[in-house]
Amino acid sequence: xxxxxxxxxxxxxxxxxxxxxxxxxxxxxxxxxxxxxxxxxxxxxxxxxxxxxxxxxxxxxxxxxxxxxxxxxxxxxxxxxxxxxxxxxxxxxxxxxxxxxxxxxxxxxxxxxxxxxxxxxxxxxxxxxxxxxxxxxxxxxxxxxxxxxxxxxxxxxxxxxxxxxxxxxxxxxxxxxxxxxxxxxxxxxxxxxxxxxxxxxxxxxxxxxxxxxxxxxxxxxxxxxxxxxxxxxxxxxxxxxxxxxxxxxxxxxxxxxxxxxxxxxxxxxxxxxxxxxxxxxxxxxxxxxxxxxxxxxxxxxxxxxxxxxxxxxxxxxxxxxxxxxx
Amino acid sequence: xxxxxxxxxxxxxxxxxxxxxxxxxxxxxxxxxxxxxxxxxxxxxxxxxxxxxxxxxxxxxxxxxxxxxxxxxxxxxxxxxxxxxxxxxxxxxxxxxxxxxxxxxxxxxxxxxxxxxxxxxxxxxxxxxxxxxxxxxxxxxxxxxxxxxxxxxxxxxxxxxxxxxxxxxxxxxxxxxxxxxxxxxxxxxxxxxxxxxxxxxxxxxxxxxxxxxxxxxxxxxxxxxxxxxxxxxxxxxxxxxxxxxxxxxxxxxxxxxxxxxxxxxxxxxxxxxxxxxxxxxxxxxxxxxxxx
Numbered sequence: 001x002x003x004x005x006x007x008x009x010x011x012x013x014x015x016x017x018x019x020x021x022x023x024x025x026x027x028x029x030x031x032x033x034x035x036x037x038x039x040x041x042x043x044x045x046x047x048x049x050x051x052x053x054x055x056x057x058x059x060x061x062x063x064x065x066x067x068x069x070x071x072x073x074x075x076x077x078x079x080x081x082x083x084x085x086x087x088x089x090x091x092x093x094x095x096x097x098x099x100x101x102x103x104x105x106x107x108x109x110x111x112x113x114x115x116x117x118x119x120x121x122x123x124x125x126x127x128x129x130x131x132x133x134x135x136x137x138x139x140x141x142x143x144x145x146x147x148x149x150x151x152x153x154x155x156x157x158x159x160x161x162x163x164x165x166x167x168x169x170x171x172x173x174x175x176x177x178x179x180x181x182x183x184x185x186x187x188x189x190x191x192x193x194x195x196x197x198x199x200x201x202x203x204x205x206x207x208x209x210x211x212x213x214x215x216x217x218x219x220x221x222x223x224x225x226x227x228x229x230x231x232x233x234x235x236x237x238x239x240x241x242x243x244x245x246x247x248x249x250x251x252x253x254x255x256x257x258x259x260x261x262x263x264x265x266x267x268x269x270x271x272x273x274x275x276x277x278x279x280x281x282x283x284x285x286x287x288x289x290x291x292x293x294x295x296x297x298x299x300x301x302x303x304x305x306x307x308x309x310x311x312x313x314x315x316x317x318x319x320x321x322x323x324x325x326x
Numbered sequence: 327x328x329x330x331x332x333x334x335x336x337x338x339x340x341x342x343x344x345x346x347x348x349x350x351x352x353x354x355x356x357x358x359x360x361x362x363x364x365x366x367x368x369x370x371x372x373x374x375x376x377x378x379x380x381x382x383x384x385x386x387x388x389x390x391x392x393x394x395x396x397x398x399x400x401x402x403x404x405x406x407x408x409x410x411x412x413x414x415x416x417x418x419x420x421x422x423x424x425x426x427x428x429x430x431x432x433x434x435x436x437x438x439x440x441x442x443x444x445x446x447x448x449x450x451x452x453x454x455x456x457x458x459x460x461x462x463x464x465x466x467x468x469x470x471x472x473x474x475x476x477x478x479x480x481x482x483x484x485x486x487x488x489x490x491x492x493x494x495x496x497x498x499x500x501x502x503x504x505x506x507x508x509x510x511x512x513x514x515x516x517x518x519x520x521x522x523x524x525x526x527x528x529x530x531x532x533x534x535x536x537x538x539x540x541x542x543x544x545x546x547x548x549x550x551x552x553x554x555x556x557x558x559x560x561x562x563x564x565x566x567x568x569x570x571x572x573x574x575x576x577x578x579x580x581x582x583x584x585x586x587x588x589x590x591x592x593x594x595x596x597x598x599x600x601x602x603x604x605x606x607x608x609x610x611x612x613x614x615x616x617x618x
Contacts, residue, residue, distance in 0.1 A: 142591065148570065148573075148577050155577070290470070
């Protein structure tokens with residue numbers, strides 16, 4: 001219980017530090033937000049007016065107090081480009097990314113841990129070597145390039161090689177352009193649109209998880225209790241399913257939390273290439289429009305997700321592993 | 327003792343297949359990107375005869391009879407030539423970004439672990455804060471606030487990449503602070519700085535070497551990502567990332583322009599990552615045998 005409370009305290013402290021860091025970064029950066037927003041030859045009076053509007057002419061501690069007070073109340077400021085609260089801009093985008101990332105993360109986890117366990121069981125043999133090169137190649141491939149390659153295959157390739165109808169997957173957007181569909185057809189259409197984005201994120205995610213799971217399972221396989229289980233005459237399925245999997249589970253759980261940033265980062269590119277209106281694309285649009293409140297708000301939300309995932313992994317670990325409960 | 331390896335051990339390592347193959351691939355790549363742009367036809371930067379030579383598919387000949395092995399881009403520039411030129415930038419940014427990050431991590435980790443107290447706590451808190459933001463998001467924030475460009479990309483890579491090495495080195499230094507050989511050296515009157523840099527650090531450097539090797543591939547990937555989004559290396563200087571971005575709107579009509587640079591990128595990062603893995607496994611094995 002005390003452990004839990006101290007973990008929650010640490011998480012809150014980290015979130016406060018992240019909010020402080022974002023504030024500090026804007027201060028350290030050359031030029032203030034008003035200068036960033038206006039063209040270099042803007043009249044000084046205009047600059048002064050903007051500074052006044054954003055509260056930039058106040059002393060830094062006052063600005064900091066205002067910013068932190070806002071963050072605490074769940075107010076991340078106002079979007080410069082859209083003239084509405086940052087929280088409402090992000091609230092529109094977050095569910096898209098959570099669903100896209102969540103589905104891909106679960107699939108990556110399933111595929112990745114099976115691959116990693118297979119590799120560990122066949123360590124240093126041909127299966128392991130081939131899978132190592134393949135997973136490392138997928139890990140080495142940038143998500144945006146994989147995404148573009150798939151777009152090329154399903155547009156250029158589909159017409160060049162004459163794909164059958166069911167393989168002609170939509171390569172852009174989240175739903176049909178006209179937006180006329182309702183009910184089940186609309187859902188089926190959403191699923192068709194999500195095949196390629198989910199495929200990219202799963203490929204990249206599963207590769208990373210397989211790399212990690214292989215090491216985790218190999219460590220367990222080398223331990224004394226596995227040797228004892230084998231010596232007792234336990235079959236391969238029993239050894240791998242009961243002894244290895246159960247002991248490789250805690251590190252895999254930590255991995256679930258560690259994989260989250262990677263999937264989130266991957267979704268920035270995937271949303272950009274496939275034109276999905278999620279957090280990543282919102283952040284990229286905000287960057288190109290110099291809409292810094294949205295950029296900083298999105299950063300805080302990303303950090304909150306990572307911190308929450310780490311906290312959840314910690315709690316789950318304590319539940320799974322009696323040794324950590326004390 | 328990772329720092330002072332006998333020459334025979336180094337020789338053995340150099341011939342292990344796990345290390346030999348990726349090193350060979352990386353060496354060939356390095357030679358290709360250095361020599362290639364001099365040997366291949368055309369100017370990879372200047373915009374050529376656009377009407378006749380633009381967007382030629384792979385294996386076609388231009389009006390001047392030159393063979394374009396991988397085709398040409400929208401300005402009629404030989405794609406292979408440009409890819410190799412971009413490789414110079416991407417490889418240097420990757421190596422510089424990763425080495426400097428590891429260097430910063432070693433310096434900060436050693437200092438924090440050695441001094442302890444407030445400096446240590448502040449460093450760890452900063453690292454934890456930076457680590458709770460996904461690195462790509464952090465890179466995006468940095469490149470929004472500072473003007474993108476070649477040196478800025480490296481600086482941003484270092485600013486967001488030192489934390490892992492710092493933690494590893496700090497832990498090693500802390501563990502070594504009260505070791506008998508350190509106390510012995512101190513009893514002999516060795517100064518604190520010399521103690522840290524000559525006695526402690528060489529013994530704590532192993533994890534930093536692994537982090538630096540594995541970091542090269544990662545840094546190349548991140549640079550390409552930033553350049554793809556237009557926030558990294560700026561055209562006309564080619565990098566693999568901005569070349570892929572340049573072919574993005576041609577993906578339906580001339581997909582090779584975006585796909586080809588990525589193939590070289592994946593090959594490079596694959597070789598660098600396999601090399602990093604091999605070095606890590608070797609160092610782990612080295613420790614296991616050195617400390618029975």
